[in-house]
Amino acid sequence: MNEIVDKPYFFKFNVAVDCIIFGFDDEGLKLLLYKRNFEPEIGKWSLMGGFLSPEESLDKAASRVLAKITGLKNIFLEQFHTYGDVNRDTGARVISAAYYALIKISDFSQSMIDEFGAQWWPVNDYPELVFDHGVMVESALETLRSKAKNEPIGFELLPRFFTITQLRNLYEAIYQRTFDPGNFRKKILSMKLLDRLPIKDKTGSKKGAFLYEFNQNRYERFKSQGFLFEL
Amino acid sequence: MNEIVDKPYFFKFNVAVDCIIFGFDDEGLKLLLYKRNFEPEIGKWSLMGGFLSPEESLDKAASRVLAKITGLKNIFLEQFHTYGDVNRDTGARVISAAYYALIKISDFSQSMIDEFGAQWWPVNDYPELVFDHGVMVESALETLRSKAKNEPIGFELLPRFFTITQLRNLYEAIYQRTFDPGNFRKKILSMKLLDRLPIKDKTGSKKGAFLYEFNQNRYERFKSQGFLFEL
DNA sequence: GCAAAAGTGTTGCTTCTACACCCATGG
DNA sequence: CCATGGGTGTAGAAGCAACACTTTTGC
Known part of the structure; x- marks a missing residue:
């Protein structure tokens, strides 16, 4: 005031x-x-x-x-x-x-x-x-x-465990555009913020896709070291 | 409400x-x-x-x-x-x-x-x-x-006509970091948003630096075509 | 001529993009 | 066995960072 x-x-x-x-x-x-x-x-x-x-x-x-x-x-x-x-x-x-x-x-x-x-x-x-x-x-x-x-808030909208394809679908919905599946996967995994579980989700494909979990602690640590999330 | x-x-x-x-x-x-x-x-x-x-x-x-x-x-x-x-x-x-x-x-x-x-x-x-x-x-x-x-708001803080060095100083002040003078100049000029005047400002150097003006109209046009300002 | 800022050029590296291609499997 | 999504590899383009080098001119 x-x-x-x-x-x-x-x-x-x-x-x-x-x-x-x-x-x-x-x-x-x-x-x-x-x-x-x-x-x-x-x-x-x-x-x-x-x-x-x-x-x-x-x-x-x-x-x-x-x-x-x-x-x-x-x-x-x-x-x-x-x-x-x-x-x-x-x-x-x-x-x-x-x-x-x-x-x-x-x-x-x-x-x-x-x-x-x-x-x-x-x-x-x-x-x-x-x-x-x-x-x-x-x-x-x-x-x-x-x-x-520039911030990993997308994970707030997904279940705790999710596949890369689900994550890509989310970002495609947010940005109203498509992402190349391979490139998207490589980019997000290169950030080292997702932990892969030894579990596959079979609902989306015959082959099954690994489930991942966002590691908030690691993100905080990287961020404090100058890392910038970007998608 | x-x-x-x-x-x-x-x-x-x-x-x-x-x-x-x-x-x-x-x-x-x-x-x-x-x-x-x-x-x-x-x-x-x-x-x-x-x-x-x-x-x-x-x-x-x-x-x-x-x-x-x-x-x-x-x-x-x-x-x-x-x-x-x-x-x-x-x-x-x-x-x-x-x-x-x-x-x-x-x-x-x-x-x-x-x-x-x-x-x-x-x-x-x-x-x-x-x-x-x-x-x-x-x-x-x-x-x-x-x-x-992601938006060209820096120009609001500068006089209508300015040198590239003034612009760089502004961004260095905002981001609390330095930019390579040559690279900064090339990047901002590559956006084609600045019009160079046929006038030099001599207060900053003996050689004198050209004055530029931000072209708001062109920015609006580019933006509507999907261009994203980034610095 | 020298210092100092303006401005241009070059080079190697990283990242992005498009797309080919292999994998696993339910039906 | 084949269609489908999962996942990896690669080649060319684009962008970036570091830095050399040239220009201009007041002192």
């Missing part, structure tokens, strides 16, 4: 958080939306959100909202922009801090979907959203794309 | 904007700070900030604060994070949206410095700041560094 000539502590505002929740499965990159069950804009599709409480930080509020809808804790959750246009919310003036979350879709319980009328939507084909939530989603996608370039 | 189970429109908060203002001259990358002339924390060094008004957006509020302190309009100004910890401000609970601005230090009028008790500080050596402003500065620096990698 701060001021120069203004009168401080005078006007106050509603403050909310909204969460863009991303997931990934064999159909591609998805987005969790729900149908509003209250006014304004009741019945329309919307992001998950909630109002800030006096005794919690913005980050806490976002975690709370995310935990309520997904039942999950310790999820990748990062603030990316705060929306403050005067008429962005048709009900009242609300300043909204937007967060994006990356979850392992397999960890997600279907019960929450039913309880809140939530549903996964492809990021390329989701319904019209209330207020400026469409803008938020597009901006979150851009943030995700740009972040994924 | 949005909610799930909470009571909406109940608690309200002070909302502010804070600006991290960067400039660049032959001494390096600088930061504009001022001495607070009001409570709390009067007399301490602080970022420029101001409270949000009911009839203005966050972006507008940030522009207003920036214009007030610098007298400048149409400046590069971008929101990068919103700070919302409960006790971040010792005076009252304030949610603050932080913006960073890039200005051409030569355009900046000294009168503002005097009027507000403002002062330029090297980004490597600035005084202790109030509240979480130090955190904001470091985060703004990180954002600047990461943004500068």
Whole structure:
């Protein structure tokens, strides 16, 4: 806080958080939306959100909202922009801090979907959203794309154990382009961040593909030595 | 805005904007700070900030604060994070949206410095700041560094006409490393984004160095064709 | 003429890209 | 046995880093 000539502590505002929740499965990159069950804009599709409480930080509020809808804790959750246009919310003036979350879709319980009328939507084909939530989603996608370039956040969207092909499919979904399978494999393995398990996954091919696990500790170590993740 | 189970429109908060203002001259990358002339924390060094008004957006509020302190309009100004910890401000609970601005230090009028008790500080050596402003500065620096990698925002910090050496000095200041003069020149010129003027600047050397101008239109065109700026 | 910055050229190395090709196996 | 995805190898192109070398000119 701060001021120069203004009168401080005078006007106050509603403050909310909204969460863009991303997931990934064999159909591609998805987005969790729900149908509003209250006014304004009741019945329309919307992001998950909630109002800030006096005794919690913005980050806490976002975690709370995310935990309520997904039942999950310790999820990748990062603030990316705060929306403050005067008429962005048709009900009242609300300043909204937007967060994006990356979850392992397999960890997600279907019960929450039913309880809140939530549903996964492809990021390329989701319904019209209330207020400026469409803008938020597009901006979150851009943030995700740009972040994924230089930080290994893609693994947040995959199960703990995955094949190189699954990983490539994920990056192809994020960047909306294809990668040469051989070159992709060589590049990611050359980073020495993936540990190969002595187990093959046979669901994707007859031959079977080795499962790998991302080694977070090794990444931290390499990073502190100047290594830069890049894909 | 949005909610799930909470009571909406109940608690309200002070909302502010804070600006991290960067400039660049032959001494390096600088930061504009001022001495607070009001409570709390009067007399301490602080970022420029101001409270949000009911009839203005966050972006507008940030522009207003920036214009007030610098007298400048149409400046590069971008929101990068919103700070919302409960006790971040010792005076009252304030949610603050932080913006960073890039200005051409030569355009900046000294009168503002005097009027507000403002002062330029090297980004490597600035005084202790109030509240979480130090955190904001470091985060703004990180954002600047990461943004500068893939977008030609460095030119916002240079005069309209500049030499390749000035440009290199700027990037060396941003990234805190050196670049080989020959290689840097070849790389930036190979992008075909700089127009050479038939004028030499003699202040930096006896031989004189050609002045260049960044061609924003050409950049937009290249970008729309898939070109990616990278330095 | 010498120092010092501007600017060009060269060379060897690394990385990228495209694509050929072998492997393993369920059906 | 063959189609399919898994996985390895390779050759040419492109990019990069280090550094030699040439140009210009004020002192």
